[in-house]
Structures are given as C-alpha cells and as structure tokens.
Amino acid sequence: MAEVTLEELVKEFDDVVAVDGVSLDIPDESFTVLVGPSGCGKTTTLRLVAGLERATDGIVSIGGEVVNDKRAYERDIAMVFQNYALYPHKTVEENMRFGLEQQGTDDDVIEERVADAAQLLQIEELLDRRPSELSGGQQQRVALGRAIVRDPDVFLMDEPLSNLDAKLRVQMRAELNKLHDELDTTTVYVTHDQIEAMTLADQIAVMDAGKIQQVGEPTFVYANPRNMFVADFLGSPSMNFLEGDLRRSDSGLVVDLGGLEHEIPETHRSKVEHRVGESLALGIRPENISVAQRGYPASVEVVEPQGEKTVLELTVGDDRSLNASVEPDVDVSVGEEIRVEFDRSKLHYFDPATGESLTFSERTSDAADPVATER
Numbered sequence: 018m019a020e021v022t023l024e025e026l027v028k029e030f031d032d033v034v035a036v037d038g039v040s041l042d043i044p045d046e047s048f049t050v051l052v053g054p055s056g057c058g059k060t061t062t063l064r065l066v067a068g069l070e071r072a073t074d075g076i077v078s079i080g081g082e083v084v085n086d087k088r089a090y091e092r093d094i095a096m097v098f099q100n101y102a103l104y105p106h107k108t109v110e111e112n113m114r115f116g117l118e119q120q121g122t123d124d125d126v127i128e129e130r131v132a133d134a135a136q137l138l139q140i141e142e143l144l145d146r147r148p149s150e151l152s153g154g155q156q157q158r159v160a161l162g163r164a165i166v167r168d169p170d171v172f173l174m175d176e177p178l179s180n181l182d183a184k185l186r187v188q189m190r191a192e193l194n195k196l197h198d199e200l201d202t203t204t205v206y207v208t209h210d211q212i213e214a215m216t217l218a219d220q221i222a223v224m225d226a227g228k229i230q231q232v233g234e235p236t237f238v239y240a241n242p243r244n245m246f247v248a249d250f251l252g253s254p255s256m257n258f259l260e261g262d263l264r265r266s267d268s269g270l271v272v273d274l275g276g277l278e279h280e281i282p283e284t285h286r287s288k289v290e291h292r293v294g295e296s297l298a299l300g301i302r303p304e305n306i307s308v309a310q311r312g313y314p315a316s317v318e319v320v321e322p323q324g325e326k327t328v329l330e331l332t333v334g335d336d337r338s339l340n341a342s343v344e345p346d347v348d349v350s351v352g353e354e355i356r357v358e359f360d361r362s363k364l365h366y367f368d369p370a371t372g373e374s375l376t377f378s379e380r381t382s383d384a385a386d387p388v389a390t391e392r
C-alpha cells in the first residue's frame with residue numbers, strides 16, 4: 018500500500034493544457050475521488066499516475082518514490098476502466114489469472130488469489146464463462162477481480178460504473194465501499210457524477226479546467242465550498258445564487274435582491290463588510306430553504322414531487338428563480354404565493370466577479386456545518 022503525491026503536475030497536448038498545475042496528496046489507504054465536468058482533466062490526471070501519459074512538468078510519487086520515468090507496468094498499480102477491457106476469448110478465470118501469469122507469479126499463489134477475489138466479489142459461479150456470457154454488472158466485477166488479484170499498492174478507477182444502469186450503479190457503489198473497507202488499498206477514482214463522488218470518497222478533489230478547485234472530506238466540501246464552481250457542482254438541485262448590492266441599514270448589512278432585502282447574519286458581517294457598495298452573491302442550498310409562516314414572499318412556479326422530497330421552483334424579489342427542496346407532504350400548489358425561510362446557519366456569500374467565497378473557512382467554528390464541526 019502507498020500514498021500518492023502529485024506536485025505541480027502539468028500535461029499539455031499540443032495547445033490544450035489538460036492538467037494545469039495539479040498538486041494533491043492522496044493518503045495511504047484513502048479512497049480519493051477526482052470529480053468534475055467533462056473535459057476538466059480527471060482522466061488525464063489518472064493516466065499520469067498510471068504511467069499511461071508522460072507529464073509535461075511536475076512530479077508523480079507513489080509510496081514516496083518519484084515514478085515519472087517509470088513505465089506503467091513498472092508501477093505497482095491496477096486500473097479498472099469504464100469499458101471493463103476484458104479479453105473476450107478468455108474465460109473469467111483466465112482473465113483474472115492473466116496479469117499474474119505475465120508477471121511470472123507462482124501457480125499456487127495465482128490459484129489462491131483468484132479464489133479469494135472470486136469469493137469476495139461473489140463471482141465463483143462465473144469463472145468458466147466468457148465475458149459475452151456475462152451481464153454488465155458481472156463484467157465489471159470481473160474487471161475489479163482482475164485488479165484485486167494483482168494486490169497492487171494503488172487502484173486507479175476511471176468511471177468504472179458509468180456503463181451500468183442506475184439501480185446496478187447504486188448497488189456496485191455500496192460494494193465498492195465494502196471492498197475498500199476490506200482491502201484498504203489506496204484508491205484513486207475518477208467520475209463526473211457528484212453523487213458517486215460524495216458516497217464513495219473519503220477525500221474528494223473537485224476539478225475544473227485542469228485545476229483542482231477544492232480538496233477535502235466530502236461533507237466538509239459540500240458544506241464549505243471555496244468558490245461558486247464547487248458550490249454549484251456539488252448538490253442536486255444545485256445551490257441557488259442570488260446577486261445584489263450590499264449596503265448598510267439600521268439593523269446592520271443587507272443585500273438588495275430587487276424588492277427583497279436580505280439581512281446578513283451577525284456571524285458573517287465582518288467577512289463581507291468590506292464590500293459595502295458592491296455586489297455580492299448569496300448562496301443557499303435548496304434543502305436549506307423551508308416553507309414558513311414568516312419569511313420572504315415567493316411565488317410557486319413548479320412543484321416537482323421526487324419521492325423522498327419535493328422540489329419547488331419559486332420566484333422571489335424581482336423575478337429571481339430559486340429552487341427549494343422540501344418535505345414531500347408540504348401542501349403548496351402552482352401559482353400560490355407562499356413565504357420561505359433560509360436556514361441562517363447555512364448561508365454562503367461569494368464575490369460574483371471572481372466566484373471566491375467570502376465566508377469560507379478551513380475550520381467551521383461558526384457551525385456552518387454540524388458534520389464538519391463534530392470532527
């Protein structure tokens with residue numbers, strides 16, 4: 018097992034800078050997820066760790082050793098891909114054995130490892146089948162099995178669940194969690210699916226345009242986004258942003274949201290005060306908005322029951338839209354005028370020009386997030 022360290026990593030393809038100065042510590046035994054929109058450089062970063070691409074600049078270390086000049090097969094890693102990449106003419110067992118045979122591993126060691134992995138993944142009954150005789154989920158298990166038998170220092174996984182249907186994906190997610198609990202192998206996992214990232218990771222690295230925007234424990238990053246990109250990318254429906262000018266009032270500081278005045282809570286005043294006279298973006302997650310007797314007037318535009326919750330599309334102030342995610346039994350209908358309250362401990366303020374959070378703090382002493390505060 019090993020930690021992986023990336024220092025100022027850069028990868029250019031002609032005039033495209035796919036990875037633009039990525040520094041990241043991936044602790045030993047961690048499950049680190051690189052997440053971000055399509056084209057942000059996740060796969061390229063993973064391929065640099067794997068040795069499938071050569072870095073234009075920067076350093077990749079595995080287990081404290083710089084591996085930039087090591088070929089993929091010289092690095093103690095195993096990769097799992099989206100398309101499974103199984104050998105079609107080999108049986109499941111032969112697919113799992115192949116890598117070890119190439120390495121010249123003793124036959125009895127191979128037997129034992131294949132049997133153990135097959136048991137762990139519950140594919141013992143499938144060992145004699147060929148990939149074409151397997152479902153997508155089974156094929157992905159075999160691909161995982163092939164990685165596990167290698168007993169590598171590091172697993173690298175590139176969107177391994179994205180070819181599975183939604184139900185199977187949820188099931189495999191749970192299995193990957195269990196697998197990691199059992200094996201404790203350092204894992205670097207790439208996905209564009211923020212829910213997958215949140216549920217699997219013990220460390221999440223949110224990427225955009227070749228750069229890491231924020232790294233941390235998923236619930237912390239969710240509750241304490243460093244900028245509007247991260248705030249917007251994590252969460253569904255995503256965070257609402259309401260922009261307006263900040264000014265002083267009798268009661269303190271308010272943001273003018275077009276016919277609606279939002280008062281900055283005392284805890285945040287000192288952090289935003291320097292922007293009096295300038296604009297500010299208020300950020301509030303849909304689940305931190307509730308329908309109430311008092312609060313901001315809002316018109317209900319859409320009511321969308323989603324089972325566990327109901328998403329309301331509202332307009333507030335001078336026609337600004339706002340999503341609220343409320344209990345499914347809330348009784349509101351389209352066209353109704355209601356009032357909504359924002360949870361004042363879950364408010365964020367951003368500089369709309371740079372997107373940077375004005376209220377972000379590495380420590381959450383102001384109880385912006387109860388989960389993170391417990392830590």
Ligand SMILES: Nc1ncnc2c1ncn2[C@@H]1O[C@H](COP(=O)(O)OP(=O)(O)OP(=O)(O)O)[C@@H](O)[C@H]1O
Pocket residue numbers: 030033034035053054055056057058059060061062209
């Ligand atoms: N071999 C290559 N040659 C040229 N450009 C490339 C190459 N590989 C990747 N790129 C470019 O580098 C950028 C990052 O690509 P990368 O595949 O790392 O992104 P990604 O975040 O993994 O995206 P996706 O989720 O769509 O796979 C993109 O602009 C892509 O077009």
